[in-house]
Amino acid sequence: MVSTFPNPASADLSRVRLAIRSIQPQLVEWRRRLHQKPELGFQEKLTAEFVSQKLQEWGIEHQTGIAQTGIVATITGEKSPSPRVLAIRADMDALPIQELNEVSYCSQHDGVMHACGHDGHTAIALGTAYYLQQHRQDFAGTVKIIFQPAEEGPGGAKPMIEAGVLKNPDVDAIIGLHLWNNLPLGTVGVRSGALMAAVELFDCKILGKGGHGAIPHQTVDSVVVAAQIVTALQTIVARNVNPIDSAVVTVGALHAGTTHNVIADTATMKGTIRYFNPAYQGFFSQRIEQIIAGICQSYGAKYDFKYTELYPPVINDATIAELVRSQAEEVIETPIGIVPECQTMGGEDMSFFLQEVPGCYFFLGSANPEKDLAYPHHHPRFDFDETALPMGVEIFVRCVEKFFDRG
Ligand code: NI
Numbered sequence: 225m226v227s228t229f230p231n232p233a234s235a236d237l238s239r240v241r242l243a244i245r246s247i248q249p250q251l252v253e254w255r256r257r258l259h260q261k262p263e264l265g266f267q268e269k270l271t272a273e274f275v276s277q278k279l280q281e282w283g284i285e286h287q288t289g290i291a292q293t294g295i296v297a298t299i300t301g302e303k304s305p306s307p308r309v310l311a312i313r314a315d316m317d318a319l320p321i322q323e324l325n326e327v328s329y330c331s332q333h334d335g336v337m338h339a340c341g342h343d344g345h346t347a348i349a350l351g352t353a354y355y356l357q358q359h360r361q362d363f364a365g366t367v368k369i370i371f372q373p374a375e376e377g378p379g380g381a382k383p384m385i386e387a388g389v390l391k392n393p394d395v396d397a398i399i400g401l402h403l404w405n406n407l408p409l410g411t412v413g414v415r416s417g418a419l420m421a422a423v424e425l426f427d428c429k430i431l432g433k434g435g436h437g438a439i440p441h442q443t444v445d446s447v448v449v450a451a452q453i454v455t456a457l458q459t460i461v462a463r464n465v466n467p468i469d470s471a472v473v474t475v476g477a478l479h480a481g482t483t484h485n486v487i488a489d490t491a492t493m494k495g496t497i498r499y500f501n502p503a504y505q506g507f508f509s510q511r512i513e514q515i516i517a518g519i520c521q522s523y524g525a526k527y528d529f530k531y532t533e534l535y536p537p538v539i540n541d542a543t544i545a546e547l548v549r550s551q552a553e554e555v556i557e558t559p560i561g562i563v564p565e566c567q568t569m570g571g572e573d574m575s576f577f578l579q580e581v582p583g584c585y586f587f588l589g590s591a592n593p594e595k596d597l598a599y600p601h602h603h604p605r606f607d608f609d610e611t612a613l614p615m616g617v618e619i620f621v622r623c624v625e626k627f628f629d630r631g
Contacts, residue, residue, distance in 0.1 A: 240621055243359070244614045247351055251613040254278070255347035256329035262318030262336045262343070265374025268293040271316045271346065275371050278350055282357050291383035295371040299356045301363035301628060308365040309393045310627045312620055313400035313577060314349035315342045315375035324604040339606040341403035341590065346371065348401070348616035355621050365628040366393055370577075379535065381573035390580050397544050398577050399623055401616055404587035405598060406568070409609045412552040412619070413566025413587030416545035418500035420538035420585070421472075423571030424531065426495050426512055428453075430480075431526040434489030443487040447480045449525045450491035454478065456515045457495070464511055471499040472569055473508070498569040500537050509533070538575045541582035547630075548584045551622035555615055563589075588616050 254274075261270045272293045279286045279297050286297040293316070323330055323337040331337045353369050370389055374380035390398075407413050430453070432446035454475050465471045473495065480491030497508045509531040520527045553562055566587050574585045590608035591598040599605040 241618060244351070244355060244617050244621065247354060247617075248614045250354075251347050251351045251617065252610050254350055255343050255610060255613060258343040258346055259329050259338045260332045262331050262333050262338045264320060264336060265317040265376055265378065265380065266292045268316045268373050272371070275316070275346065275350060279353060282354055284353055284357050290387045290389060291373060291380050293373040294380060294384050294387075294389070296389050297353050297369040297371075298366060299353065299360065299369070300366045301356075302360040303362060303364040303628070306364035306628055307393070308628060309368060309395045310365065310624055311368040311370055311390070311395045311398040311577070311581070311583075312349060312352060312624075313370040313372055313381075313398055313574060314345040315372045315380070316346050317342055317374050317376050317380070319376055319602060321602065321604050325607055327607070337604065337606075339603060340376065340601045341405075341606070341608050342375065344403045344590070344608060344610075344613060344616070345401065348613055348620065351613065351617040352620040355617060356624060363625050363628050367624055368395060375573055377534075379573040379576075381576040385576055385580060390577070395581050397541070397627065398581050398583035399544065399548060399620065400574050400577070400583070400585045401588045401619070402572070402585070403590040403608050403612055403616070404566075405591040405601060405606070405608055407563055407566065407587055407589030407591065409589050409592050409612055410556055410558075411561045411563050411589035412549075412556060413563045413589070414540075414545055414549045414552060414584065415564040415566065416540050416542040418537050418539055419567060420572050420575070421498035421500055421569040422502070422505065422537040422575075423534040424497040424508060425534055426497070426509070426532070427530040428493050428516055429528040430491040430493075430520065431528070432487075432489050432491070432523075435487045437485035437487055440487060444524045446488045446491035446525060449519060449523045450478060450480060450493060452519045452523070453516055454493070456519060457512060460508070460511050460515070465499075465504070469499065469501045469504070470569070471497070471504065471508075473497055473512070498571065500567070502537055502539065505533070505536070535571045535573045536575045536579060538572050538585050539578055540584045541578075544582050544584040545586075547623055547626060548586050548619065551626055552586070552619050554622060555618045561589075563587075588612050588619070
């Protein structure tokens, strides 16, 4: 077995690390308990009950039922008085996937699975709350720990912000992490600027005129129109987006027709759009509809078009990203373990928090192929190396102490 939790490098390092190491069995226990009872977005009832029960046990002040199932815990340090507030965000929801792992802590909820590691995020946030509550003398200021529902959709961050979780006391900065099987255990993906992409969706229905497959001149063939549209949409990234910027336009679903000799009167398509640069907000919806409208007009078809801006891009603040990078480096003890080139076109509603206050979202490497723990996120065999759990807690704790020390 690879030794993945590095040795303390100094007395100060060992103070935090030894305390966190001592709760490693609990972190694993909590994570496995949560893994066995996965719940979909806004249905995290058992999960929230479990979190609330633990917080209560440890005497941590918290509010439940925010944006249905969300929780906010508040811990105030006693090192010296400080008005500053740092928030830590964890998501709690699972996915509609039937787990295929054969492990003792396998999902007990049919068709629902923690296949993205949010069980681990919740356990790390709990571990952080526990540690901070026990070590209030080691930090100044207030820490708000946000347990958020429904990251996988329809999104719990926005309703939590609307419910006022960043106010009273007002949050100065926010940090959060995602366990990440695209990175090996012992690495941290952190960078300033864009980390994850904006997520937008479109639904389009082409309204043609059906008829006999052998008499096309009496019809408006929705299949031909849809085919032209799919092809033309490819030119948006190729010809309209600045080549220095990255973007994706994917048509993920296309449905039309029933059989060989019938011309389909309607065709439906669904697609997703991703980009990093916030300057493109509003651009894709306009350009896509322009292409659809132009092609439909030239073929005599009509269309219905619906566009949804789901999540904005995840943009990290340079100062807070540097705080996380420097503290993560202490935890993994090797600069090689910091991976700044960790951007992904995946999306996250952490972005809504980052639009409100400066902050940093980062990836905590959790893959370990030697233990067969390297399946991708959202795979029915997804699992991660639990050695990452105390590393996550330690990074959060160090960031808290450092954030308030800097005044
Ligand atoms: Ni996730």
